[in-house]
Amino acid sequence: MTDYLVEMRGIHIEGRTDETWMPIIKGVDLTLKRGEVMGLIGESGAGKSTLGLAAMGFCRDGVRISGGSVKFDGIDLLAASAEKKRQLLGKRIAYVAQSAAASFNPAHQLIDQHTEAPVQHGVMSRTESEADAVRLYEKLRLPRPKEIGFRYPHQVSGGQLQRAMTAMAMSCRPDLIIFDEPTTALDVTTQIEVLAAIREIVDEFDTAAIYITHDLAVVAQMADRVKVLLKGDEVEENETREMLSNPQQDYTKSLWAVREFKRPAKPAPATDATPVVSVQGVTAAYGKVDVLHDVSFDIHQGRTVAVVGESGSGKSTTARVITGLLPPRLGQIELDGEALPLDYRKRSKDQLRQVQMIYQMADTALNPRKTIGEIIGRPVEFYGGLKGRAKRDRVAELLEEIELPAKQYLDRLPSELSGGQKQRIGIARALAAEPKFIICDEVTSALDQLVAEGILRLLARLQDNLKLSYMFITHDLATVRSIADEVVVMKDGEVVEQGPKPEMFQPPHHPYTDLLLSSVPEMDPDWLTNLLHERGVENIGDAAMQKMD
Amino acid sequence: MSAWLWIVALLAGSLAVGWLGRFAAQKATGNKPVYRDMPLAVAFGYALGVALLALAVWYYFQPTVQETGVANAGVMFFRWAVHGFFGFAVAAWLFRLLGRSLGTAASRKLFRQMPLTAAFGILVIIIYAVTAIFAGLLAPHGQAEVFAQANIVPGGNPALGGNPDFPLGTDQIGRDILSRLIYGAQNTVGIAFATTLIAFFLGGSLGFLAATLRGWMDQLLSRAVDVLMAIPSLIFSLLLITVASAWVSGFGLTVAMVLIIAVIDSTRVFRLARAVGMNIVVMDYIEAAKLRGEGLPYLIFKEILPNATAPLLAEFGLRFCFVFLTISALSFLGLGIQPPLADWGTMVKDLSAFINYAGFAPLAASVPLLAAGAIALLTVAVNFVVDWMLQRSSGLKE
Numbered sequence: 001m002t003d004y005l006v007e008m009r010g011i012h013i014e015g016r017t018d019e020t021w022m023p024i025i026k027g028v029d030l031t032l033k034r035g036e037v038m039g040l041i042g043e044s045g046a047g048k049s050t051l052g053l054a055a056m057g058f059c060r061d062g063v064r065i066s067g068g069s070v071k072f073d074g075i076d077l078l079a080a081s082a083e084k085k086r087q088l089l090g091k092r093i094a095y096v097a098q099s100a101a102a103s104f105n106p107a108h109q110l111i112d113q114h115t116e117a118p119v120q121h122g123v124m125s126r127t128e129s130e131a132d133a134v135r136l137y138e139k140l141r142l143p144r145p146k147e148i149g150f151r152y153p154h155q156v157s158g159g160q161l162q163r164a165m166t167a168m169a170m171s172c173r174p175d176l177i178i179f180d181e182p183t184t185a186l187d188v189t190t191q192i193e194v195l196a197a198i199r200e201i202v203d204e205f206d207t208a209a210i211y212i213t214h215d216l217a218v219v220a221q222m223a224d225r226v227k228v229l230l231k232g233d234e235v236e237e238n239e240t241r242e243m244l245s246n247p248q249q250d251y252t253k254s255l256w257a258v259r260e261f262k263r264p265a266k267p268a269p270a271t272d273a274t275p276v277v278s279v280q281g282v283t284a285a286y287g288k289v290d291v292l293h294d295v296s297f298d299i300h301q302g303r304t305v306a307v308v309g310e311s312g313s314g315k316s317t318t319a320r321v322i323t324g325l326l327p328p329r330l331g332q333i334e335l336d337g338e339a340l341p342l343d344y345r346k347r348s349k350d351q352l353r354q355v356q357m358i359y360q361m362a363d364t365a366l367n368p369r370k371t372i373g374e375i376i377g378r379p380v381e382f383y384g385g386l387k388g389r390a391k392r393d394r395v396a397e398l399l400e401e402i403e404l405p406a407k408q409y410l411d412r413l414p415s416e417l418s419g420g421q422k423q424r425i426g427i428a429r430a431l432a433a434e435p436k437f438i439i440c441d442e443v444t445s446a447l448d449q450l451v452a453e454g455i456l457r458l459l460a461r462l463q464d465n466l467k468l469s470y471m472f473i474t475h476d477l478a479t480v481r482s483i484a485d486e487v488v489v490m491k492d493g494e495v496v497e498q499g500p501k502p503e504m505f506q507p508p509h510h511p512y513t514d515l516l517l518s519s520v521p522e523m524d525p526d527w528l529t530n531l532l533h534e535r536g537v538e539n540i541g542d543a544a545m546q547k548m549d
Numbered sequence: 550m551s552a553w554l555w556i557v558a559l560l561a562g563s564l565a566v567g568w569l570g571r572f573a574a575q576k577a578t579g580n581k582p583v584y585r586d587m588p589l590a591v592a593f594g595y596a597l598g599v600a601l602l603a604l605a606v607w608y609y610f611q612p613t614v615q616e617t618g619v620a621n622a623g624v625m626f627f628r629w630a631v632h633g634f635f636g637f638a639v640a641a642w643l644f645r646l647l648g649r650s651l652g653t654a655a656s657r658k659l660f661r662q663m664p665l666t667a668a669f670g671i672l673v674i675i676i677y678a679v680t681a682i683f684a685g686l687l688a689p690h691g692q693a694e695v696f697a698q699a700n701i702v703p704g705g706n707p708a709l710g711g712n713p714d715f716p717l718g719t720d721q722i723g724r725d726i727l728s729r730l731i732y733g734a735q736n737t738v739g740i741a742f743a744t745t746l747i748a749f750f751l752g753g754s755l756g757f758l759a760a761t762l763r764g765w766m767d768q769l770l771s772r773a774v775d776v777l778m779a780i781p782s783l784i785f786s787l788l789l790i791t792v793a794s795a796w797v798s799g800f801g802l803t804v805a806m807v808l809i810i811a812v813i814d815s816t817r818v819f820r821l822a823r824a825v826g827m828n829i830v831v832m833d834y835i836e837a838a839k840l841r842g843e844g845l846p847y848l849i850f851k852e853i854l855p856n857a858t859a860p861l862l863a864e865f866g867l868r869f870c871f872v873f874l875t876i877s878a879l880s881f882l883g884l885g886i887q888p889p890l891a892d893w894g895t896m897v898k899d900l901s902a903f904i905n906y907a908g909f910a911p912l913a914a915s916v917p918l919l920a921a922g923a924i925a926l927l928t929v930a931v932n933f934v935v936d937w938m939l940q941r942s943s944g945l946k947e
Contacts, residue, residue: 082586323840344840352842365833369855382841429837 005073005175005208006032006055012067013050013059013232024050024063026232034175035206039223039240041213041255043448044419046229048212052178055210056093057085073175091121094169098181100161104153111149114168123172136167139204140197159190163197170201177202179211183218187310187475188519195221195521196532214448216255217521220244221528228252240525254450256523262482263460266303268500274337276301276469277322277355277437282331284321291317292328292493297486299437302463304470306484306501308477308516314493315473319439322471323355335437353383356430360442362422366414372399372425373410379432398428402458420451427458437469444479456483477520481505489513563600567592605631622911641669663937670933677927681734690725692732693889699723702912703919710912718916720900726916729891730923736886737893738927741873744807744814748872749865752815756822757849757857760830771823774816782813783878790884803886810875814868821864825857859939866935870928877924896920 013025025047032038032055040048053059057070057077070077072093077085097103105113115129124132130149137145140163153161162182169177182198183191199222202209211222219226219240226243228235228251236249247253275298284292292314299305307315320326322333324344333340335354341347359365366375376395380386386394396406402424414422423443430438440459444452460483462468474480480487480501487504489497489512497510509517518531571592574584609631611624645668648660660668680687690696696719702710703718703726711718717727759767777785786809793805829835830853838852877894879885886892900917907914 079582081582325836325840344842347842349842352840355840357837357840359833359837361833365837367834367852367856379841382843433841 003033004031004071005034005036006030006210007071008051008055008068010068011051011054011065011070013047013054014064014066015050016062016064021064021066024232025054027068028229028232028234030055030210030227032176032208032210034208036225037202037209037211037223039211039213039219039226040229041216041219041226042229042235043214043450045231047232048214048229049180051229052180052210052212053095055176055178056089056095058089087121090117090174091123091172092175094172094174094177096162096165096169096177096179096182099185100165100182101153101158103165104161106153109150109152110156110164110168114149114164114171117168118171121172129171132171133167136170136201137164139201140164140167141193142167157190159186159194162186162194166194166198166201170205170207173205173207175208177207177209179209181213184213184215188477188521189310189515191218191521192519192528192531195528198222199528215521216449217523217527220523220525221521228255244523244525266485273300275299275334276336277471278334278337279318279322280332280334282318282321282328282333284317284326284328286317286326290329290493292321294331295490295493295495296331297488297495297498299469299471301436301469302467303485304463304472304483305486305488306472306474306480307488307490308474308480309490310475310516312492313490315475315490316441317493318490319357319441319471319473322439323357349383353433354436355439356433356435356437357439357441358423358426358430358443361446362419362426363414365426366422366429368414371411371413372417375414375425376428376432379429383433394432398432401431401462402428404428418451419447420454423447423451423455424458427455427462431462431466435468437471439471439473441473442475443472445474445476452479453482459483477517489516559600560597563597564589564593566600567594567596570596622907622909622914625911626907637669637673638665641665641672644668644672666933667937670930670937673926673930674934677734677738677930680731681738684731684735688725688728688731690728692724692729692891694724694728696723696725702910703915704912717919720896720916726896726919729896730893730919732891733893733896733920733923736890737873737876737880737924740803740807740886741869741876744811744872744876745865745869747807747811748814748868749818749861751811752818753822753854753861754849755815756819757826757853758845759819760823760826761845761848761853767823770819774819777813777816778820783875786810786813786875786879787882787884790879794884799887806876806879806885810872814872814875818861818864818868821860822857825860826853829853829856863935863939866931869931873924873928893920893924897924 008028008030011025011028011030012023014021015024016022028047028051030038030051040052042048050059050063054065054070055072057072057080059065065078072088075084075088077088080088104110111130111133114133115124115126118124118129118132119126123129133149134145137148142148142160142163148156148160148164156164166177166182179198183194186194195218201207211219213219213222223240225237226240227237228243228249230251235251236243236247238248243252244256247256277299279295279297282292282295283290295314295318297305307318309315317326321328324333324340324342324347327342332342335351340351344352373392373395376398377391380391380394380398384391384394392410395410399406399409404421404424409417409421414425417425426443443459444455447455456479459470463470470483472479472483484501486500487498488495489504489510491512496512497504504513505517507514518534521527568589571584571587571589575581578584608624608627611621613621613625613628615621642665645660645663645665648663648668649657651657652660696715698712698715698719699721700723701712701715701718703716704711707713715725715727717725717730719725720729755770759770786806789809790802790806793809794802797805835848835852838848843852876885877892877897880892880894881898883895883898885894888895897917897920900920903914903916904918905914
């Protein structure tokens with residue numbers, strides 16, 4: 001008899017595509033002791049979620065476990081009857097999904113959903129379970145634990161919802177919880193609260209957990225052991241500290257090295273040079289509510305200005321104002337020293353051409369019914385007036401520019417490309433207009449780290465060759481470190497601090513910049529512990545707010 | 550014992566057999582997961598299905614003529630239905646087989662992935678289209694030609710009151726029903742198709758326009774559509790056609806009818822196009838096109854329309870059937886396609902009295918059912934094809 005809580009041996013999982021079964025997981029072993037936290041890490045498509053779900057003996061529609069065995073506490077999950085599984089799932093094995101907002105039923109109060117599992121499984125009565133929910137909410141440091149349960153999911157914030165979901169997973173005191181990227185959709189400052197809460201409660205109840213993520217720094221805080229997956233195969237597995245300090249495989253090393261991309265600093269622009277784009281005292285409103293207050297900054301030729309802040313800070317709204325989609329109430333935008341009409345409909349074709357945009361979600365930014373050739377060809381034809389052969393040649397040239405072979409890609413649809421390739425097509429479409437200035441709206445946040453790094457390198461190279469200016473909207477400070485020349489920090493629609501990058505990353509900071517900077521997870525496994533200690537462990541949320549005041 | 554008791558006995562028996570069968574299968578296969586996790590309801594379903602199948606086979610082989618000499622109409626109609634079902638299934642299968650071995654590589658691939666229902670639908674639509682286009686050549690007689698022999702029973706068997714010259718019989722004033730069915734395809738289907746196209750052009754472009762522009766234009770169009778939709782469509786079209794008949798007659802009235810039905814049906818298309826368009830205009834690629842400075846026609850026809858084809862196509866199939874039924878209903882009421890032009894709706898109306906003989910003279914009663922069957926068959930076929938197209942374009946598997 002082994003002492004493993006979960007024992008998966010030689011797992012093979014296949015997914016169905018076009019009448020054939022393609023392997024997703026190719027013979028992976030996974031063992032987990034009681035109270036141990038295992039980090040599963042890899043790029044999207046590596047099969048981490050599929051493997052995580054298989055630990056529950058479950059697979060999604062169109063997917064099947066074709067080989068191997070899954071034992072939970074000595075029970076063979078693959079051979080277990082549906083009834084037997086029903087008794088285990090929810091009670092002894094729980095699951096926390098990536099998007100708590102999509103996983104809660106919006107029509108019921110949190111407490112109703114919380115108490116469902118314990119009552120159904122006969123663990124507790126409804127009243128006991130409600131009292132227990134309040135205790136768990138307290139432990140997870142949710143504000144007003146007695147009342148928050150009676151709210152509906154849309155009445156609490158994303159970070160709180162994710163903690164409520166963790167509380168719900170804990171409701172039956174399971175032996176195993178599977179966390180599927182629980183903090184990926186959250187801001188850095190919110191992420192910390194959720195990470196700290198999860199880690200504490202898992203420690204306290206000695207729950208075993210499988211923690212799925214693509215963020216190395218997060219896994220370093222959470223896991224006792226880390227397993228790296230690549231395309232359905234295990235690359236390596238080791239103790240977290242050992243893995244971080246001494247990775248064995250090349251792939252792991254490349255993952256670790258991703259965040260080291262840094263551009264050499266550029267000389268400061270001449271003080272009297274006319275900026276390419278100048279945002280001057282912009283105040284903008286959606287309806288009657290002002291969302292931007294007196295925002296001003298300049299972007300000089302060949303330089304990258306990173307605009308950072310949490311979601312809701314007004315970064316994307318600033319971009320909408322510059323492009324003319326949202327005419328501001330006060331202030332103006334200058335291009336090369338000339339004021340641009342505030343509404344994009346009033347701008348000339350040439351003015352529109354000069355300002356291009358690259359979007360966060362390449363999926364929605366490319367028309368799914370058009371081929372790559374048509375997507376890139378349209379601005380070439382529209383602005384350059386090129387037709388026929390000249391247009392085809394120009395498109396091929398642009399594809400070369402973004403490092404995709406033209407022959408293979410011209411006639412493909414966006415759905416036939418990977419996430420990174422789609423983002424490259426977005427870049428090519430912007431380049432096709434031959435602009436001076438490009439707005440990059442969170443262009444790397446939906447991508448895996450290795451792919452994101454490739455995109456950043458490409459953007460840097462294009463800037464050097466074509467003397468482009470970028471406004472780089474992001475919430476990821478690692479990206480800022482690697483690509484920015486100047487940094488603008490925004491909060492609640494206001495610029496709180498701005499300056500050249502080297503200055504911005506040196507103290508003294510504005511307190512909000514400090515909070516942002518210190519919230520970015522680092523690869524050091526002790527980082528979270530130290531940080532919490534530093535901020536005062538009582539309530540991290542409060543501590544953050546106090547620092548602000 | 551009354552029929553209700555028989556039904557209850559059948560259900561109870563199926564439940565018992567289902568339970569026993571599942572139990573036996575569990576024992577026999579050593580508790581295989583398939584049988585172990587099978588809910589009782591599923592086992593009951595299997596048992597009931599087998600019982601109904603057996604009942605159908607038994608009923609099929611009942612004699613068609615009772616001992617008293619009266620025809621057993623139920624059995625005859627049932628046999629026709631079974632023959633029709635299997636006949637079309639075999640025809641569709643052969644058609645698909647043909648498509649798989651002939652034509653270009655692309656068309657062969659298309660046929661290889663095609664479900665049998667879609668093959669059936671395409672086959673039926675092709676038959677209807679050919680019939681409609683070559684009606685003048687195919688029909689043995691003219692659509693308005695009146696013969697001396699009225700009320701001849703279909704089947705062409707003189708012993709049962711038929712006549713080989715008129716295989717589907719003649720109507721109450723002696724016109725050949727086969728010829729009128731063939732010409733009816735031309736009139737009814739052609740007019741319905743034209744009407745649907747106009748409705749889609751009108752409703753689709755206005756709907757996308759409203760979705761793209763929003764603001765007062767959207768309000769104006771949407772409220773106008775609300776007003777039109779508030780009036781029951783059949784009564785509204787009756788009213789408008791009656792009004793129109795004060796100015797025009799004959800062919801002009803048919804054109805007026807096409808336009809009236811197109812406008813009334815375009816309101817439904819407008820709603821759909823607007824809703825679909827709203828979801829598309831918020832996409833980043835539309836924003837990118839707007840910021841590029843693209844004009845409205847490019848946005849609507851090049852960016853939005855290609856992404857809205859799947860739902861519009863599905864709606865087209867349904868809308869075509871509805872328009873078709875509306876025209877038939879109007880003809881039935883005497884306001885649609887005017888005599889002596891043949892139209893299926895009118896044919897059903899004119900011959901509907903014969904349905905009363907269904908109990909003892911199934912052949913005579915089938916006369917109005919022929920036109921009704923032609924309508925039903927096309928409706929089913931169009932929907933099968935649309936379902937298949939939807940599945941292909943949305944990438945849904947299984």
